[in-house]
Amino acid sequence: MKKSVLFVDDDQNMLDALRRMLRPMSQEWDQHFVRSGDEALVVLACNNVDVVMTDMRMPGMDGGQLLKIIQEARPDVVRIVLSGHADYNMVMRSVKQAHQFLTKPCSADDIRETLERAYNLRRILTNESAKNIVSRIETLPSLPDLYLRVVEEVQKEDGNLGTVARIISEDPAMTAAILKMVNSSFFGFFRPLTNPAQAVNLLGTEIIKGLILSAHLFSVFDFSRFPRYSMDVLVDHSLATGRIASAIATFEGMPPEMVDECFIAGMLHDVGKLILASRFEVEYLGILATVRNENRTVWEVEREVLATSHAELGAYLLGLWNLPGAVVDALAFHHEPGLAGCGRDFTPLTAVHAANALEHELRIINKDYAQHPPDPAYLEHMGLTSHLPQWKELCSAIYSQQNGQD
Known part of the structure; x- marks a missing residue:
């Protein structure tokens, strides 16, 4: 057709x-x-x-x-x-x-x-049932106005970081959310950042754009209906995954642009959970109960019940928002990287898949959830099996830095 x-x-x-x-x-x-x-x-x-x-x-x-x-x-x-x-x-x-x-x-x-x-x-939506789920969602979250204004400024020939910082500072709620994230120990700054100008100058516009998207998505989800689901824990996991993914990419000698993409993809890799939980509240409460009671992974039970998972739905949303294809693929396949068909090149998917698994392994948030280690067949295909111990050391070093700062 x-x-x-x-x-x-x-x-x-x-x-x-x-x-x-x-x-x-x-x-x-x-x-x-x-x-x-x-x-x-x-x-x-x-x-x-x-x-x-x-x-x-x-x-x-x-x-x-x-x-x-x-x-x-x-x-x-x-x-x-x-x-x-x-x-x-x-x-x-x-x-x-x-x-x-x-x-x-x-x-x-x-x-x-x-x-x-x-x-x-x-x-990304692998079957008609998955497409049905998307069509049942009356409204997917839209790009925040602030993000569009920042993008417009960055794309101007005479665009400058000072104007980007001023645009952000005009939104007090977003400013507070961004500063809360950048002052978390995962960024490793020695002293707190107190205004958007500092954040923009230290992190650059790509990371700031990713933080805006993340803060926006977390702000539109009401966690009060999920008493056993902590927004702070999910935000921490997302930031940690982004930080670890960018560290792995840096260790592997990737260019700065890809390192930024790895951070953004890692930070946003679980946004599909927010959409599923907010649009399918009853089903998602049942999914979480099944995960706890049967010691299974969230994404496997999501797919069993809804015919799609948070990985695919999050990727679909970011694709609609026209984020880079490498970021979209990283979200879509971060649990099953072998399905992406990306050849043997290191991509944000590689970094996010490993970072997500290692972060869960190092910090067990819920003992009733099944662990899902890095895919050994994928790592072997990529020729990266021998790199895994070094990635684990990176992950441990990041947490040591975090605990030292705290």
């Missing part, structure tokens, strides 16, 4: 340009072009559309209103805004309805890559 995309823009010249740009993709993609939200809804009612890409500023039904209707009626459709800089305020008002944002003018390659990435997310 061909993939299908719907473009919505009241500017016929823009639609004609898109049609010309994307003609080489016509063998793979059914392409629909309409000039209004009403026309778009007709197309959606009559066709199996995978992706909608819409302008924001249109007469009658604007892009935000259209996306809200699609979000409610067809939550399985990937929703992308393609709009001009002048529409920034309107885009911000519609942040909860859109998964991704592209700015005009946009090249054919940018659009093609965005469409392919959006569609390929479906490979």
Whole structure:
């Protein structure tokens, strides 16, 4: 079956340009072009559309209103805004309805890559039951406004770290959450950081962006309904996994960009648990009870009950948010790295898989949960079996540093 995309823009010249740009993709993609939200809804009612890409500023039904209707009626459709800089305020008002944002003018390659990435997310959801679970979730968390503002500043030719810090400081709750995380012992700073400028200068914008996403996701989940599920413990585990993953990547001589990706993927590797627990509360309470009573792993029982796991769902969310493919893969396969088909190259998946397992091994949070050590077959395939003792030493050193600081 061909993939299908719907473009919505009241500017016929823009639609004609898109049609010309994307003609080489016509063998793979059914392409629909309409000039209004009403026309778009007709197309959606009559066709199996995978992706909608819409302008924001249109007469009658604007892009935000259209996306809200699609979000409610067809939550399985990937929703992308393609709009001009002048529409920034309107885009911000519609942040909860859109998964991704592209700015005009946009090249054919940018659009093609965005469409392919959006569609390929479906490979993460391995069966129809898993896709059903996603479609039952009325709303997945949206990218926080603060994150989009930081990204916009970083992408400017004259963007600077001072402005990034100022943007963060305008949100007191996010500032407090970020400073709480960066002042945890896992970062190993000798004195507390007291403002966003210090955090941005010491950690860089990529890590800060990851912290914003993490703080946002933890803030939208109500842990009060899960008395045996501690947010502080989950945050600590996430930060520790990110720290260990980045240390492993550094030890293996990976470039700084990949080290940052390893930290971000490690920090976000369990966000799917938040989504499952908040959207399927009754089922998830039962899952946790089964894990404790039968000494099993969380992800195996999740898949048994819901036909998907927190790993796949977290990856699906980050993919919708257009995070790097290596980060998405690290989330999707961090329990089963051999299924990723990544060859023998060291990737964030390698680091996060090992870091997650080693962190659980070193710090047993719940003795009733089954342990899941690093996959020996995967390590052998990667030629990294002999590295495992050194990774364990790194992990122990990080905890020794933490305990010394505490």
